[in-house]
Amino acid sequence: MTETLPVGRFQLQQQRVELKRCFLAFLSSHKTLFTVLWITAFVSVFLWQRNIVGARFSIFAKSGPGRPVPKTRSFVFNLTDFGGVGDGVTVNTAAFERAILAISKLEKSDVAQLNVPPGKWLTAPFNLTSHMTLFLAEGAEILGLEDEKQWPLMPPLPSYGYGREHHGPRYGSLIHGQNLKNVVITGHNGTINGQGQSWWKKYRQKLLNHTRGPLVQIMWSSDIVISNITLRDSPFWTFHPYDCKNVTVRNVTILAPVSEAPNTDGIDPDSCEDVVIEDCYISVGDDAIAIKSGWDQYGIAYGRPSRNILIRNLIVRSMVSAGVSIGSEMSGGVSNVTVESVLVWSSRRAVRIKTAAGRGGYVKHITYRNLTFNDARVGIVIKTDYNEHPDNDFDPKALPTLEDISFTGIHGQAVRVPVRIHGSEDIPVRNVTFRDMSVGLSYKKKHVFQCAFVQGRVIGTIFPAPCENLDRYDEEERLVKRSASQNVTDIDYNV
Incomplete structure (x- = not known):
């Protein structure tokens, strides 16, 4: 007995056969195949480059919003507990200082984590303490004050003789630390933003009397980890570990304009020993x-x-x-x-x-x-x-x-x-x-x-x-x- 296909199924089968024949004929042309492959490769590269030069680029996938903040230390504090306001207008220097002072007074060796929640946290420079984790939640952004008068002056680095750009003192870093042990700066790809545009402009116009400050500078310290964050638009060098031991930088994105952002080096290990820098994306002006x-x-x-x-x-x-x-x-x-x-x-x-x-x-x-x-x-x-x-x-x-x-x-x-x-x-x-x-x-x-x-x-x-x-x-x-x-x-x- 011969099976008879319904008219609709027969037409559909004929369409599939015709489509398959056209597709095979299409691929039989070497020129056409090359064009397809070229277009595919071009689109892939375009999408890759569009992603990596974006302002929020990270080569590490982010999970969905509202991820719970992991507890990495014995005690956990939130910046808001110390009066922090993440509206991009309120200056939070005092809140950071109060929180870090509270951590420094704890006696346990593996002390505390300071959580920075989502928001824009404007601040002048502040100092870290030993045995602490600074954790930036997804959507958290620490913003450096653009007024250089709010940035403290520090002595020149002893191995440089003066401030690198000017004789005499130099500006300190937005986030600073000296003689520390066991410090972690991490998060869910939160951002530390130096808002360096005004610094770069004043530098080019020769309006600064002291060397610009780095975004993050840790000196004479050991066991330092920076991971899973974005550092951007530093006034000067971005991360500057100085005379440190056991420094790890992992899964970090560092960004600054590729022109008109003078001396914005990404990572500058300086008289440092036992350093690992891995799995990072860096696009900067030096x-x-x-x-x-x-x-x-x-x-x-x-x-x-x-x-x-x-x-x-x-x-x-x-x-x-x-x-x-x-x-x-x-x-x-x-x-x-x-x-x-x-x-x-x-x-x-x-x-x-x-x-x-x-x-x-x-x-x-x-x-x-x-x-x-x-x-x-x-x-x-x-x-x-x-x-x-x-x-x-x-x-x-x-x-x-x-x-x-x-x-x-x-x-x-x-x-x-x-x-x-x-x-x-x-x-x-x-x-x-x-x-x-x-x-x-x-x-x-x-x-x-x-x-x-x-x-x-x-x-x-x-x-x-x-x-x-x-x-x-x-x-x-x-x-x-x-x-x-x-x-x-x-x-x-x-x-």
Whole structure:
């Protein structure tokens, strides 16, 4: 018996067959398939970039509104219990101070959590205390007062000699701490906003008599954690741990305009030891990260290196400076730094080491691996003539040492100059290694891998072709060709 399909089902089946045939014919065209794939990729990248440059960007998903605030300490206080009003108009400095004073008087070692509820909490700078957690709820925003008269003046940092932008005192940070232990700043992606626009304008107009203050500065402290928050629009450097040990920055978004926001570095570990920076997004008006250790004779005298620093799993952007920098203030030394799994996009430089005669100190045992450069003018920079000094009393014979620097797994596209290593006769760059490198160029002429006074090696095949200063080894690390001279100069700043 032959089954007879109803007219409606038959028509539907015919439509499905016809649709399938049209779809297969559509895909049979290589040109059409390429177009589909290209459009899909473009839309994906567009949506990704739209998200990451948004004012409320976070690479970590947020849960729904009204999440309960976890209890992380033995005692929990709310800012409203101390008179805080989150209307964006009321000044809450006294409320923060009363709450933190109450925490400081508690005797237990794992003391208290201060909850900042949703709202806009305007405040002048205030100090943290040991054994506390500052918790910013979802929708909470701490706002810094824009009137610089409300920001206290502090002595210059001992390893800098003066306030970095002006002689004499410097402005303190919006959130500050000294000689602390066991401090956490975290939340449900709440925001600390320095409202730096007025500071940047006054700086450009030369109306400030003192160096601008950071957004968050912790000094001479240990066991510091910053996580799951947004830091934005700092007057100066955003997070500045100074002479600290055991510092962790995780799941943090740091934002400032990529232009017209001078010196708004993202994270500047300065004479710090045992630091982890991971899973962050940073887009700012200067270096996304800058590792420091003091400036010229002041940093040499202070003698505190930055060492044992791990930087990983970041997306960073710096149209003015670099994604990850070491220096230029590195007079106490920098060593044992690993930078891995970092995407640098739409930036002037990707990774950079900068120093000069007069700095002294050293940069050594630095490892870069699994880096991606997307649209960078210069990919890798080592610069030894960054001649900016605190005063004229520096010793020009205090020469820094640069050695044991490796680059492995370096990839990317749209890079104008992939490598520029500018050593000098007085400050040569020693023992540099390149391996597994392939960077697509946006500049097709010669001299895109530039070297001067550098000694090192290339293992295997890399693109673009390396400079003549470097020895060549095969994949099994057997010597293929020895460089005729490490002192050849092939630097072209016009490229």
